[in-house]
Amino acid sequence: MELRPERREARFVHTETQEERVVAYDMAHVTPPQGAPDVVKKSALADAAGWVEVNKHSTQHVRFPNMFALGDASSLPTSRTGAAIRSQAPVLVANLLAALDSKSGGAHYDGYAACPIPTGYGKLLLCEFDYDLKPSPTFPLLDGTKEQRPYYWLKRYGLPALYWNGMLRGIA
Numbered sequence: 666m667e668l669r670p671e672r673r674e675a676r677f678v679h680t681e682t683q684e685e686r687v688v689a690y691d692m693a694h695v696t697p698p699q700g701a702p703d704v705v706k707k708s709a710l711a712d713a714a715g716w717v718e719v720n721k722h723s724t725q726h727v728r729f730p731n732m733f734a735l736g737d738a739s740s741l742p743t744s745r746t747g748a749a750i751r752s753q754a755p756v757l758v759a760n761l762l763a764a765l766d767s768k769s770g771g772a773h774y775d776g777y778a779a780c781p782i783p784t785g786y787g788k789l790l791l792c793e794f795d796y797d798l799k800p801s802p803t804f805p806l807l808d809g810t811k812e813q814r815p816y817y818w819l820k821r822y823g824l825p826a827l828y829w830n831g832m833l834r835g836i837a
Contacts, residue, residue: 666678666695668693668695673689673690673691674687674688674689674690675687675688675690675693692784694782699737699745700715701715701716701717701737701738702738705717705738709729710726710729710732710734712740714740716738716739716740717732717734717738717739717740718740719733719734719735719739719740719741721740721741721742721774721776721796722756722773722774722775723756723760723770723772723773723774724739724741724753724756724757724760724774725760725764725770730764731764733757733760733761733764734757735750735753735754735756735757736749736750736753739753741753741774741776742776742796743776743777743778743796744778744780746778746779746780747824747828747832748777748778748779748780748793749776749777749778749779750832751832751837752774752775752777752778753774755772756772756773756774757772759771759772760772775795775796775801776794776795776796776797777793777794777795777801778793778794778795779791779792779793779794779803780792780793781816781819781820781824783817783820784812785812787814787817788812788814788817789812789813789814789816789817789819789820790809790810790811790812790813790816791803791804791807791809791813791816791819791820792809793809
């Protein structure tokens with residue numbers, strides 16, 4: 666992929682056919698390639714794509730029942746965001762504790778993820794969805810399909826505080 670900002674266009678080349686396509690854009694949101702670390706890719710835990718192979722609802726490994734995974738190295742088919750892992754963690758913990766007690770875990774991850782997308786200074790869309798791409802709003806009184814200033818303040822001040830002071834300390 667190549668961005669041509671002076672012309673507001675992106676150039677794509679198909680990796681197999683070498684077919685080239687140029688697309689005009691108003692806004693570009695580019696994500697770098699993602700993948701699990703080599704130590705995971707080369708392990709028996711990995712699936713064919715190199716991710717830790719887990720059940721998408723339980724986070725339990727599909728071949729090694731005493732293993733669980735979540736987040737960036739897991740095969741969970743959802744966005745790799747802080748909001749997603751914050752929803753995955755309680756499911757993993759509940760199912761892991763059940764497995765330690767030789768019980769079947771009943772906690773269920775529905776694929777929830779949230780992607781805050783800044784659209785301008787003081788403007789933000791908060792796209793929240795599940796595996797079925799069904800909207801899953803945390804704040805149902807605010808329309809997530811429209812720019813909302815409260816979402817901007819949440820992204821600017823609330824989410825960093827939640828991440829650094831809560832999530833990384835295991836209390837949020």
